[in-house]
Amino acid sequence: MxxxxxxxxxxxxxxxxxxxxxxxxxxxxxxxxxxxxxxxxxxxxxxxxxxxxxxxxxxxxxxxxxxxxxxxxxxxxxxxxxxxxxxxxxxxxxxRSTNASAESFNAKLKDFRAQFWGVLDIKFFLFRVAKIFA
Structure with missing residues (x-):
């Protein structure tokens, strides 16, 4: 078996x-x-x-x-x-398409957020997200 x-x-x-x-x-x-x-x-x-x-x-x-x-x-x-x-x-x-790309982006964003836990400058954080993932 x-x-x-x-x-x-x-x-x-x-x-x-x-x-x-x-x-x-x-x-x-x-x-x-x-x-x-x-x-x-x-x-x-x-x-x-x-x-x-x-x-x-x-x-x-x-x-x-x-x-x-x-x-x-x-x-x-x-x-x-x-x-x-x-x-x-x-x-x-x-x-015939899935949402795999959106799920991948979400996982990358969560990983990025976990690395910079406790960010005080939210505008700069969003700027870095846009530069890295855009």
């Missing part, structure tokens, strides 16, 4: 021959693991194949129904989170 966990993070098309053998043994012993992997792969395919918001919305709804039918409690929490934040998730499919 411990040698098989890494193959669960990869696309089955990218498995090596040994990983395919391990997967067949694993899925014989734990058939629910194969169902769970199929659900994960379907969610991955939605992100890699859908080009429009409407198509992604339909496929996410179908995936949500499949999760409900599968009966995995751990997937129910993921599906509920996807359902609750579906409008923000679907914004990704407009131009």
């Amino acid at each position: 411990s040698r098989s966990r890494l193959l669960l993070f990869k696309d089955p098309a990218a498995w090596s021959v040994n990983q395919r053998k391990r997967a067949s043994v694993l899925f014989e012993l734990y058939p629910d693991m194969q169902k769970a992997l199929a659900l994960v792969q379907r969610l991955r395919r939605i992100y890699s194949s859908c080009k429009s918001v409407a198509g992604a919305r339909l496929k996410l709804a179908l995936w949500y129904n499949q999760v409900n039918e599968a009966g995995f409690h751990s997937f129910n929490s993921v599906a509920a989170s996807v359902f609750a934040h579906s409008t923000r998730i679907l914004n990704f499919f407009n131009n």
Whole structure:
């Protein structure tokens, strides 16, 4: 089981021959693991194949129904989170961009602020932030 966990993070098309053998043994012993992997792969395919918001919305709804039918409690929490934040998730499919750059800038700004803890001259602090990060 411990040698098989890494193959669960990869696309089955990218498995090596040994990983395919391990997967067949694993899925014989734990058939629910194969169902769970199929659900994960379907969610991955939605992100890699859908080009429009409407198509992604339909496929996410179908995936949500499949999760409900599968009966995995751990997937129910993921599906509920996807359902609750579906409008923000679907914004990704407009131009396929994320907020990673904003998060990176926020982390850099927090690090800079931590280095200069207790700054008395706020105007100078903001000037330095603008010079460094602008």
